[in-house]
Amino acid sequence: MSDAANVLARLAQLAKLGAYGAGLDRPLASPQERAARDLFAGWARAAGFALRQDAVGNVFARREGTRPGLKPILTGSHLDTVKTGGAYDGAYGVVGAICALELLEARGAATAHPIEAVAWVGEEGSRFPLGCLGSSVFAGISRADDALAIVGDDGVSLRDALAASDGGLLPGVPMRADRDVAAYLELHVEQGPILEEAGVSLGVVTAIFGQRRLRATVTGVSGHAGTVPMRMRADALCAASELVLELDRAARTEADAVATVGRMLVEPNGTNVVPGRVTFSLDLRAPDEASLDAIERAFRDAVADVSRRRHVTVDVEAFERRKPTPMTPALRAAIHRVAAAMGREAVDCPSGAGHDAMSLGTIVPTAMIFVPSIGGRSHVAEERTADADVELGVEALAAALVEVDATLGENGRG
Ligand code: GLV
Ligand code: MN
Ligand code: MN
Numbered sequence: 001m002s003d004a005a006n007v008l009a010r011l012a013q014l015a016k017l018g019a020y021g022a023g024l025d026r027p028l029a030s031p032q033e034r035a036a037r038d039l040f041a042g043w044a045r046a047a048g049f050a051l052r053q054d055a056v057g058n059v060f061a062r063r064e065g066t067r068p069g070l071k072p073i074l075t076g077s078h079l080d081t082v083k084t085g086g087a088y089d090g091a092y093g094v095v096g097a098i099c100a101l102e103l104l105e106a107r108g109a110a111t112a113h114p115i116e117a118v119a120w121v122g123e124e125g126s127r128f129p130l131g132c133l134g135s136s137v138f139a140g141i142s143r144a145d146d147a148l149a150i151v152g153d154d155g156v157s158l159r160d161a162l163a164a165s166d167g168g169l170l171p172g173v174p175m176r177a178d179r180d181v182a183a184y185l186e187l188h189v190e191q192g193p194i195l196e197e198a199g200v201s202l203g204v205v206t207a208i209f210g211q212r213r214l215r216a217t218v219t220g221v222s223g224h225a226g227t228v229p230m231r232m233r234a235d236a237l238c239a240a241s242e243l244v245l246e247l248d249r250a251a252r253t254e255a256d257a258v259a260t261v262g263r264m265l266v267e268p269n270g271t272n273v274v275p276g277r278v279t280f281s282l283d284l285r286a287p288d289e290a291s292l293d294a295i296e297r298a299f300r301d302a303v304a305d306v307s308r309r310r311h312v313t314v315d316v317e318a319f320e321r322r323k324p325t326p327m328t329p330a331l332r333a334a335i336h337r338v339a340a341a342m343g344r345e346a347v348d349c350p351s352g353a354g355h356d357a358m359s360l361g362t363i364v365p366t367a368m369i370f371v372p373s374i375g376g377r378s379h380v381a382e383e384r385t386a387d388a389d390v391e392l393g394v395e396a397l398a399a400a401l402v403e404v405d406a407t408l409g410e411n412g413r414g
Helices: 005-015 031-046 092-107 131-136 143-151 159-162 193-197 236-250 289-310 329-341 385-412
Strands: 050-053 058-063 073-078 114-121 182-191 203-210 210-221 257-262 264-267 277-286 312-320 346-351 366-371
Touching: 005 031, 005 092, 005 131, 005 385, 031 050, 031 058, 058 092, 058 203, 073 092, 073 257, 073 385, 092 114, 092 182, 092 346, 092 385, 114 131, 114 159, 131 143, 143 159, 159 193, 193 203, 193 346, 203 329, 203 385, 210 289, 236 264, 236 289, 257 366, 312 329, 329 346, 329 366, 329 385, 346 366, 366 385
Parallel strands: 073 114, 073 182, 182 366, 203 346
Antiparallel strands: 050 058, 058 114, 203 366, 210 277, 210 312, 257 277, 264 277
């Protein structure tokens, strides 16, 4: 079965893995995330697609092409979620990829290039601090050994987590040694309000915002909340609070930029104890590097000022730095042709959210198809997309794969 009902049924199957309250918590190399990779592998096997995986756990399912020697067109997304995630972010692009391959199979639609559905690992960076971990390794942005050495929130390295039986690599699936790829297409829910506001069901991404992830550790002096006079305090949380508000202020002065402190760890976290240490995350996004530079500079200036005034030390570590990623014009045009042929309107839109397409976009022609998110909501349990839009996106992806196959062929690229 490769119809709309199948897409929805598979999303519902995945939504049972890591169910947490009303939403989902499925971090990389957890038993639930491993089960999600297993499910994907089962669908691929049932459809007769050959499976491979790589050292960090990315899984690839391949439908062969008709012209020997051509590199595959990849399509997919991620199976991990944020701590309070929904059922569509990432899962939709993975399920959509395998369903699109099945649609091509059912319709006897041959492509010259092989097409591979891929489930990237660790896109969210929600257990291990590097976002787009799997696709970054595949694209050669990060070395596999470095990624495997990253230690997660629980003190376990990715290498050890992937060696464990419940969170690890899939048994019996051969390793992929090559990084051959001709082009990349990713289907995703928009996660914002633009398409819904425009009343249009298909979006063609123009570019993905540049992004930086940092972590600040503020160290002051802990003490008794009743006895340390205010003039003698080095309160790490008061210092961190000033820095958070300065980041917010700096982001508001840059058009279309956003900055978020989404995690904060206060130690020792006692009602009647002056906070001695605070660690917090920084997530900066903007359409251009100059805005990111300006926000980061303002934050670092504030660090110098606050450290001096509040007698604390502040360490700032940078984990991730991605330039804005433009999508490939020829592939965007192919998606627009497909939408027109389907009699559907499609609009160009930027992506403030990060995607594995940022990694692939550094090495091959890359494009993304968006479908609307109800109320623009995502990274929350209430994340939803209308069933009809879910189905439409998969049809558009299947057609776009055929169109891109032909486009690459005409240009003589492999
Ligand atoms: C991933 O969803 C991100 O944009 O951080
Ligand atoms: Mn995503
Ligand atoms: Mn996400």
